Amino acid sequence: MLTVVTFLPLLACAALALLPRTVPDRACLWVWIGTAAADLALVVALWAGFDAQHAGAGGMQYEQQVRWMPSAGVGYHVGVDGLSLPLVAMVCVLFLATALYSLRETHRVRALACLFLFLQTVSTGVFVALDLILFFVFFDLSIVGMYFVIAGWGHGERARAAALKFFLYTFLGSLALLLGFIGLYLAADPHTFDLVRLTRSNPLAGHGLYAGLVLLALGAGLAVKTPTVPLHTWLPPAHTEAPAAGSAILAGVLLKMGTYGFVRIAMPLLPGSWRRYALVFVVVGVVSVVYGALVALAQTDFKRLVAYTSVNHMGYVVLAVGAAGTLAGTDTQARSLAVTGAVVQMVSHGLLTGALFLLTGVLYDRGSTYRIDAYSGLAAHTPRFAAATGVAAFAGLGIPGFSGFIAEFQIFTGSLASQATATAVALLGILITAALFLRAFRAIFLGPPRLPAGIQVAGVTDLDATETAATVPLLGLALVIGVAPRFLLDVIEPAGRTVTDLVAR
DSSP states (O other): OHHHHHHHHHHHHHHHHHSOTTSOHHHHHHHHHHHHHHHHHHHHHHHHTOOHHHHHTTOOEEEEEEEEEGGGTEEEEEEEOTTTHHHHHHHHHHHHHHHHHGGGOOSSHHHHHHHHHHHHHHHHHHHHBOBHHHHHHHHHHHHHHHHHHHHHHSSTHHHHHHHHHHHHHHHHHHHHHHHHHHHHHHHSSSOOOBHHHHHHHOTTTTOTHHHHHHHHHHHHHHHHHTTOTTSOTTHHHHHHHSOHHHHHHIIIIIHHHHHHHIIIIIHHHSHHHHHHTHHHHHHHHHHHHHHHHHHHHTOSBHHHHHHHHHHHHHHHHHHHHHHHTOOTTOOHHHHHHHHHHHHHHHHHHHHHHHHHHHHHHHHHHHHSOOBGGGOBOGGGTOHHHHHHHHHHHHHHHTOTTSHHHHHHHHHHHHHHTTOHHHHHHHHHHHHHHHHHHHHHHHHHHSSSOBOOTTOOGGGOOOOOHHHHHHHHHHHHHHHHHHHOTHHHHHHHHHHHHHHHHHHHO
16 A cells, blocks of 8 residues: 555656647646545545554554565665654645646646656655665655756746756755765664664664764755755755745655654664764754744745745754753653654644745736735735735744644753753744744735736736635644644654654663
8 A cells, every 4th residue: 555655646657758748738737636636545544544552662554565675685665653654644735735736837737747746756755665775765866856846847047056056955965865874784784774674773882983973974964955054055046946836845845854864764773873962953953943034034035035934944843853862851751742743843844834835826926026025915905815824824933723833832842851941042933933924924915005017906816716725725734733633643642752762772
């Protein structure tokens, strides 16, 4: 079943590529939407049959294992637990939303559908992979797919330059990640890239400097993808120049590959080094929280503003996983709460920021610019658009009733026990983010009407059915998590406890 979930979009991609050129673009879009919907239905079935307590005991579910390169210790090994299943579900939800949003697309529709279906397979593959080389293959292919989305459907020549910067930055990070994987392989006896076996054997226990260097390689590679300060500079231009659907997947899915790598690979496979250098991750997380919020506050471009808030929100995740590695002054429950909050934050950020980026696409479609000062008073003409943007922005702040509150409450509560000062500083990020979203919302939607030059008020329409179908369900799901989070927490919490036990061994 898990292999079907992973490769169904790739199969649809191949089918689209082989269809005759006479097949209309609209049919290609509906194939894309139907495939994304079918994949989501399969994940719902996986969730219904998932035994969270079994996963919490350290076991993977829906495992499949096939010999691939046995002489090199590489195999096709996939499975899910409470850390990965929510992210797989988020991937399917976001790709369905972007497929619906792309019903408006008219430029090389078949190629775009194929690229997004390919991206869905490699994105799912990252979260189900239980072999380091398999993880690396999917991780690297996601860079290739997103490069072509940005370069081919972005905003002109600047998009190609942004795509090149994105590719070079993140590809360099993936090479560092590969070095770390090879370091783990060489330390294991017998040599293997299998994640489950490496977790059980803890091959770098007592290796000191060698283990520290492996963690440095893994940390650098994952930090680029997350991204954290100072390895974040590829993110704003990539988001600004990418199409709205591409930005939604870049922020909602691809950034989570970095933070997921911390909780799936770095923490359980290098517990001693993680404890030793936990404070480094705490500092990097806090700096990313505050820096991302401050730079976002200075932006005059709405899409770039949202991009910098991703640096801020991913900083909370890094703070939480760093605090989970600090054993002094805390207990197992606090560390487990921090890890659970980090995973919930990944899901919450994917839903809310994915919706926000789709809504920036609506803004650009109406006025052909993202500049905040080009607009004013839109709420009077586009009340549904204003309401959806306001909900997405304020839900991302951590307003009670939405998923952001559940995530940030757990992160701060779990981190406060061991990192009180760092947590207090990180709280400033919420205040700054509130200020920047209030400022942007007031400028764009309130006050006297103003539109970019050449745009008539009569031509500015509210959210249409396609845009509503793509964005509102994401906000609705964030609301469901915020009001009744038990269905999600019951899956994540046992796996979070397992990770903290592994770090403390």
